[in-house]
Amino acid sequence: MANGRNNDEIKRLYQDYVAKELDRSRLLQEKDDFLKAYFAGWPLLGVLQFLPSLVLIVMIAVLVWIDPRILHHPEKISTPAMILTTREVFGEPPPVVIKRIVSRTGPTLVYQKHYEKHPITIIWIFSGG
Amino acid sequence: MIKPWKLCLLTMGMLIGLTVSAFPEDTTRIHVTILTASNFGSDFNLENDAFRDQLLNLFSYTSYNQTDKFFIDLPRAKRQSRTLPGGYEFILTLQNKESGRILVQAVIRKGGQQYVDTVLSILNPGVVFLGGPPVEKGVLILVLETGY
Numbered sequence: 630m631a632n633g634r635n636n637d638e639i640k641r642l643y644q645d646y647v648a649k650e651l652d653r654s655r656l657l658q659e660k661d662d663f664l665k666a667y668f669a670g671w672p673l674l675g676v677l678q679f680l681p682s683l684v685l686i687v688m689i690a691v692l693v694w695i696d697p698r699i700l701h702h703p704e705k706i707s708t709p710a711m712i713l714t715t716r717e718v719f720g721e722p723p724p725v726v727i728k729r730i731v732s733r734t735g736p737t738l739v740y741q742k743h744y745e746k747h748p749i750t751i752i753w754i755f756s757g758g
Numbered sequence: 759m760i761k762p763w764k765l766c767l768l769t770m771g772m773l774i775g776l777t778v779s780a781f782p783e784d785t786t787r788i789h790v791t792i793l794t795a796s797n798f799g800s801d802f803n804l805e806n807d808a809f810r811d812q813l814l815n816l817f818s819y820t821s822y823n824q825t826d827k828f829f830i831d832l833p834r835a836k837r838q839s840r841t842l843p844g845g846y847e848f849i850l851t852l853q854n855k856e857s858g859r860i861l862v863q864a865v866i867r868k869g870g871q872q873y874v875d876t877v878l879s880i881l882n883p884g885v886v887f888l889g890g891p892p893v894e895k896g897v898l899i900l901v902l903e904t905g906y
Contacts, residue, residue: 722859722881723881724880724881724884725878725879725880725881725884725886726878726879727876727877727878727879728861728876728877728878728879729875729876729877730874730875730876730877731872731874731875731876732872732873732874732875733871733872733873734871734872734873737874737890742815742816744812744815748884748885749812749816749885749886749887750878750884750885750886750887751816751886751887751889752874752876752886752887752888752889753889753890754866754873754874754889754890754891755890756873756890756891756892
């Protein structure tokens with residue numbers, strides 16, 4: 630009987646102790662203090678900090694609504710881009726035609742340029758190749 | 759005594775013969791200008807001011823010096839050689855001439871090394887810039903002009 634009464638006493642003391650330790654208000658306060666010490670608080674603007682992102686999303690949505698093709702692959706071009714050849718730039722026939730070019734020292738470069746109605750042909754030899 | 763009309767005919771014949779021999783039909787004259795281009799300084803030593811603008815447009819060198827210029831008369835199928843600065847040899851050969859175009863072979867070589875061997879069909883008048891062989895403090899640029 631005495632042991633039973635002691636056990637109850639101990640049990641009651643233990644429950645009081647745990648109850649005090651798990652005091653909700655104190656626990657919540659300590660939790661908040663911990664979070665403030667180690668984590669950034671909620672910004673002053675709150676939800677408004679996401680406003681620029683929201684504006685961008687809305688703009689993209691508007692663009693897609695206006696022209697959905699921007700989300701699609703571009704259409705294939707059936708006619709390739711026109712590149713003016715020397716004949717078209719300088720007229721028939723080309724002013725200078727390179728029949729053959731050989732260099733033992735390195736690569737060569739040949740290009741023609743339209744300069745004030747007088748087409749000029751440049752042949753350049755790169756040495757050390 | 760030779761009769762006057764025979765003498766006149768003989769004189770005319772001689773004059774025509776001399777004219778034809780002085781300007782053979784298959785001879786082409788090419789004007790060659792030799793330039794040295796470099797990035798040392800900013801000198802423009804050119805007799806022909808028209809080259810200045812062309813060189814500025816075509817190349818990125820800062821200095822151009824004209825070292826020589828000459829005419830080369832090219833008879834058909836005969837090599838004409840000239841010495842260039844830096845010990846180079848420049849050889850031109852007229853291979854053909856027809857329909858307002860000339861077919862010319864241009865060779866630049868030094869010692870036993872051939873820098874370029876090219877065959878060009880040029881419409882008269884025409885301009886060709888041939889460049890790249892290195893010389894002291896720069897490179898050579900040859901300006902070939904035909905029909906001017």
